[in-house]
Amino acid sequence: MSGVRAGYVRPLDIRHGRVDLSHGAGGRAMAQLVEQLFAAAFANEWLAQRNDQALLPRPEGRIVMSTDCHVVSPLFFPGGDIGCLSVHGTINDVAMSGAQPLWLAAGFILEEGFPLADLQRIVDSMARAARDAGVPIVTGDTKVVEKGKGDGVFITTTGVGVVPAGVAISGDRARPGDRIVLSGTIGDHGMAVMSERESLAFGTDLVSDTAPLHGLVAAMVEAVPGLRALRDPTRGGLATTLNEIASQSAVGMTIDEAAVPVERQVEAACEFLGLDPLYVANEGKLVAIVPAADADRLLEVMRAHPLGRRAALIGEVTEDAHHFVQMRTRFGGKRIVDWLAGDQLPRIC
């Protein structure tokens, strides 16, 4: 009797193994990676079918789709990692149209030599995030690039959702007189990530605010169907998002510095590095433009939700041919909150 065990495949060595080119080559090694790492973690009926695509029922309502590429460094930061970030980010992009997110797809580009233990951590984090949000990852792909050609791992997520009838939320719908509402404190994510960067590192309790906002959005849309616009201020911060909407809607804006909530540690960290919290990235906040008459109701609903406890009315939309976003400073003067010229860099001057 032969000593060969039929169908035996040595399990992935998650603890010490590393990604190598065979994992992206389409053969047995890749199938094993998909099965033992990805599919095992994401575990749902679509992935269980082992097809290259997911067959989905036609949803009721207008379909919304969004995609996001994630190249964050470091991969693991206080409060999160590239995995949950990629799930939250795309859920949020879909949700900013007022849509209910239904399904996610995830593509991975892995660098040769990337530790499998880290990949497992990331994938587990994604699985947890998807499960907690109630939005499954139904299909995906993975490729491997040579060492030096990737930053460990790049993740692209695509999301699909549906918008209920009667909802028309878009960045070009802001009108003079509308109010600007912010769901919570700004700068948490950017400064949490920065605290781990070599040379800039500082000791802090700050954690990223990465979170899926679709539950909050659903409550907001139900209470105020006349919402004009929603956007999550990620890279470039609140300032960039406001400028984007102002430009799209061809309006101006005025905000109150004193009304914008900022954690003390975020303010302090920004002081250290010479950064302005208005331009620092967020991953679990949103800006809403709402007709003045509905502002109070919206705030009430937001503050009742765990992700909107610090929601604040921060300003109003104005008539302005220049589409400037202006700010009344805490000090009593006025200044423009302009577009960013490239990423904000820590300064000494």
Next chain:
Amino acid sequence: MKYIDEFRDGELALGIAAAIAAEADPGRSYNLMEFCGGHTHAISRYGVTDLLPPAVRMIHGPGCPVCVLPIGRIDLAIRLALDQGVIVASYGDCLRVPASDNLSLLKAKARGGDVRMVYSPADALKIAAANPEREVVFLAIGFETTTPPTALVIKEAARTGATNFSVLCNHVLTPAAITNILESPEVRRLGTLPLDGFIGPAHVSTVIGSRPYEFFAEEYAKPVVIAGFEPLDVMQAILMLVRQINDGRAEVENEFTRAVTRDGNLKAQALVSDVFELRRSFEWRGLGMVPYSALRIREAYGAFDAERRFRLETRSVADNKACECGAILRGVKHPRDCKVFGTVCTPESPIGSCMVSSEGACAAYYSYGRFREIPIVAGAPA
């Protein structure tokens, strides 16, 4: 934040603003120059100008070491990174400054140059220790505030025998900048200086003390008030200057007493004279060659001087002819007087030194002030 928030109090601001308005004579103008980039930033960021009466006019001088750093010096750093495989360590401020051949340090990094951002010169020395087979050059910039840390790091390098570490020194001196303004061609031409007083830099003064300004107050009969970093400090200093001008006094007053003394930081000063010596002259972008305005590393520490080690020769690179930075830095022209301001020259694509860093007069005006003068700039940039 203690010692920060109290000095940004809006209520007190209104109070001091009222005092300035009450004491400033509307029949004359008070042209006050501040040449600390931090002050430029504070004035713009907090909208201090909104709280001043029209008689008081703030002029931004050449107090931004990034703005006055000549393109030719950045070129040296870029070439070290690209041609000689040197690890170039730099403060964030310099990374995006456009230099020759459409390059910047950041763009050089994209082309394979090993350019690394550091928060402190100590980090540059750490990089050298961690990479013994590579040469590491620290791009040192800054006025007297930033020089003592560089001196310490050079001494530390000497102590530990770091043979792969050197500094490309661009440290410049504040009194020289002031003299340059007071002796500008416009002064000779007009016979008068369109400036009535100076707001002295905050942190430079913690190092050099208030004494060096006494010469200017006496020689040129202009009042100087050293102001702290926060907007209330600046406003109080403006009030003190208005009072001096009204009284016909020309003294050095210190508003920043919590950190500045007459002598300054003697320990830091001694360290700096140990490591550095005066250059006979140095090019300042926008101002041309300025005598006795900059420092170089002494022979005794020559092993850590990148200019000696790599036998560097600086090429002077002229700015665009339409650029008015020189006049703007000397306070005789306003950014809006410059033909290329806001059109060809913007923070995204700066032509001259005043637009290069967020503290340059033009950048500050563009980012914070231009909405007051509607004809300039329309719509958002692409």
Next chain:
Amino acid sequence: MCLAIPVRVVELGFDEMAIVDLDGIRKEVSLALVDGVGVGDYVILHVGYALARLDADEAERTLALFASAAREAA
């Protein structure tokens, strides 16, 4: 021209290093340029180095000056 902030010294270390704190943010910095700094003191911090000790009495005096200017004008 120089970004410097007042921070509180919370711990002294070896080689003239110290831990400073600003509203919960902590950083290890050098005290090599300033003598006689103790825990609880405030220093002006620039590029990782303390440049001067902040004189708390003078700070109070300055704030009082602001308030008096405001009162006089009223």
